[in-house]
Amino acid sequence: MDFRFEVLKTDPTGARLGRITTPHGVIDTPAFMPVGTAGTVKGLTQQALCELGVQILLGNTYHLYLRPGHERIRRLGGLHRFMAWDGSILTDSGGFQVFSLADLRKVTDDGALFRSHLDGSEHFLTPEKSIEIQQALGSDIAMVLDECIEFPADHARAADALKRTTAWARRCRDYARANAAGSMTPGQVLFGIVQGGMHADLRRESAHQLVDLDFPGYAVGGLAVGEPHAISCEMAAAATAELPADRPRYVMGVGLPEQLPDYVARGVDMMDCVLPTRNARNGCLFTSAGRINIKNAIYADDPRPLDEQCACMVCRTYSRAYLRHLFQANEILASILNSHHNVAFFLDIMSKIRQAIAFGELAAFSTEFQARMEAGQP
């Protein structure tokens, strides 16, 4: 099955209800993608992901390249087979981690020289190398290598990175086309990434340059790096306004539950974030009445479900008192159940967002939902 994107309905806000088809199935959009860093969404079995209705997850090229190694995963049949996940997978380019997690040594027009955060070994990531790795992983959607810059970054710095990002995007596209047969997933597609820092004119320019390269989908990168949420939205809007309506749009690395509808209202179809699973492991749980820190003593005798509005396995089965106990006792089950609920909560928001778009009522949904989230904050 070839890659396909259909817009089924557009909301007055500009939000789109859609459907992506990949070689591994259908994805209802707008979609939130849980992050499966090292070939596992932390704390969840693949069985749990199925039960949660996950249609697509994100794999991290940087982590999988370093461990267990992309050639090993290729030998083992690609990432889908390696992790026994038959749904869709999107892989990032590895660039974000090289620029943030690794010990970055040098960036040239050719690529990025870095040392592994695991063992200090030296590696050189080029646009071609990133695609080669992602072809070995065999994701359904691969991403171009982009230059991720620090925040804040001035206009000149951002313009410079934009230029390099476009050049790298072209090289990624050309390498992917020339070596398509090397992908573990026939039909794998490649998305471009709009950069430009917090400068709307650069975001527009970046979008134009990428559209000229004709990608089947476009991401907006370099957001949620410390800027106010209003700026993120402005940058996302500046980019999406220039992107073709018939291609999916993906804002990378966002966001808080109450922020998701804002991106969707700007025509965004895909998002991903480590927030649900990372916060879960720290005891921070999202509910329809705001955030809960489950280690708080007020929950020690609380027999209620975590979220009375939530129909997930955790909320159907366990009490706050039990979840608090598990967290206090540092039990593995705390991470399992907390991650399960938080991912369920994010997926449920997306389901409600899709329903709101179907009724043409995303604005009303957002207002009500965001007020509820804010009211529940400590």
Place this chain on the structure above:
Amino acid sequence: MDFRFEVLKTDPTGARLGRITTPHGVIDTPAFMPVGTAGTVKGLTQQALCELGVQILLGNTYHLYLRPGHERIRRLGGLHRFMAWDGSILTDSGGFQVFSLADLRKVTDDGALFRSHLDGSEHFLTPEKSIEIQQALGSDIAMVLDECIEFPADHARAADALKRTTAWARRCRDYARANAAGSMTPGQVLFGIVQGGMHADLRRESAHQLVDLDFPGYAVGGLAVGEPHAISCEMAAAATAELPADRPRYVMGVGLPEQLPDYVARGVDMMDCVLPTRNARNGCLFTSAGRINIKNAIYADDPRPLDEQCACMVCRTYSRAYLRHLFQANEILASILNSHHNVAFFLDIMSKIRQAIAFGELAAFSTEFQARMEAGQP
């Protein structure tokens, strides 16, 4: 439903095929009980326990008393409700942990004074207190408080502890009877515990004294504390020979897969051990071809299931290479999947043992099984 035990068939070895009925259901015996120390079998959801066919699990009174506290669990409806587990539960008396894990300060005829391993707080565990706690937890089967001694212990020391154990057993029985209404599980029963160190005559004497107290079931405690396996078997046999045939017999804290049939052949109906889950977290996995240390580099490219003879979710779904990767990457999913498989493996052995007894062929099964286990050892 009141407590009931039926022997359905006896094997030439002396092994019994049976069925225990508790207020929470039926347990096919011989049974292996996974250990749910702090209200969770480490690494497994209650949903997974159901899928694995677990009929009874063990809860640790010492741990639950210290955290989250037995009165809290009582307020929350008892341990079954607290942990959302509707199958049977057996609780130990807390004695073993007080004598091994806590900072033991003083043992008198009245009880044991100890400091919590969590916060150093001082507590006094008496026979009555142990029952009070177990009634608040509301297990289906409670255990008497016994004096657990060091290994080796000479005859005089073991005889002394035996005497105290019998006296404590009587006090537990009397307190449980007088306060039966205080149990969160109506119909909760209490088992006696045979002690006597590694002295067969004391094991027999202890059994006689406990039988005089007329318990609905009997355990053999103080085994697998460092003695050779042959001695454990001898002590178990010395005890079971004196115990009534119409009551279940439980050897506490055993054992390795290849040892399980040996206890069963001595008329043992129940066993428990942390081995499957603890070893799982350390990467030690049990298979039908012996033990595997999954962190071993030879598994890095191994596409085979962990155990080709095993039908568990892990072996049906994932490769050794993936399991090795998860362990190396210190992923939560490593603990989840490894624990799942090891518990499945122990339960599968018990299922095969029961089948062998049904055919009157336990001896043949044991010989074949133990040879296979030993051949697979490194």
